[in-house]
Amino acid sequence: MKVNRVEKHIIYPKNPYYQMLDEYCFKSKNLYNFANYQIRQKFCKEGKYISYNQMDKLLKQEGMDNDYRNMPTAQSAQQTLKLLDKNWKSFFKAIKDWSKNKEKYTGRPKLPKYLPKNGRNVLILTSQDCKLKDNKIIFPKGFNGLTLKTKVDNLQQIRILPRNNHIVIEVVYQIEIPETRKDNGRLISIDIGLDNFATISNNVGVKPIILNGKGLKSINQYYNKKISHYRQIAKRMN
Incomplete structure (x- = not known):
């Protein structure tokens, strides 16, 4: 069975790549909010939803593509849109549950919010964007030569x-x-236990096992007495 694991790297403001990464997170926020605006307008005015595929197509059109094309890669732009799509689907699921179980909620679930104007959003790069070579992660061209040492050999994102x-x-x-x-x-x-060091039983009919612990208990008591004796000697000498 395959499971995901995470290897973390911390980038502080003194790092030469910090400002670039921060700017890309800012652009991810811009794209998220712009796409969210399109969906909210459509939903509030017409009661219709713009799906991920529709939004991806819409934001590639001339005049609508500024925030999309400001992202470092097409895949990273799509990942931001998929995150927004996931949040809207969670909203629809909550609305459906709320309509049947209002007692579980303090009020009607709200539309997915805009991110703060000066805030940031997660930036997601896929295995198509980044490559592994000689125990290093090589980022896309737009990342100004950024690489990371890694022990990973099966990169997902x-x-x-x-x-x-x-x-x-x-x-x-x-x-x-x-x-x-x-x-x-x-x-x-x-x-x-103590006298019985371990009692082992089962539900399949096998004879229970009892491990005698008296010998181990006696040895333990002997060494405890020895330790106490030498501690008293040490106190007198000090």
């Missing part, structure tokens, strides 16, 4: 997350882990 005083670059990768075995109802119980 890069998430660039703006924070108050730094930027976090999350390298998302996949690893293979064994499948979790299904519960077959066969159970074993282990009870840890």
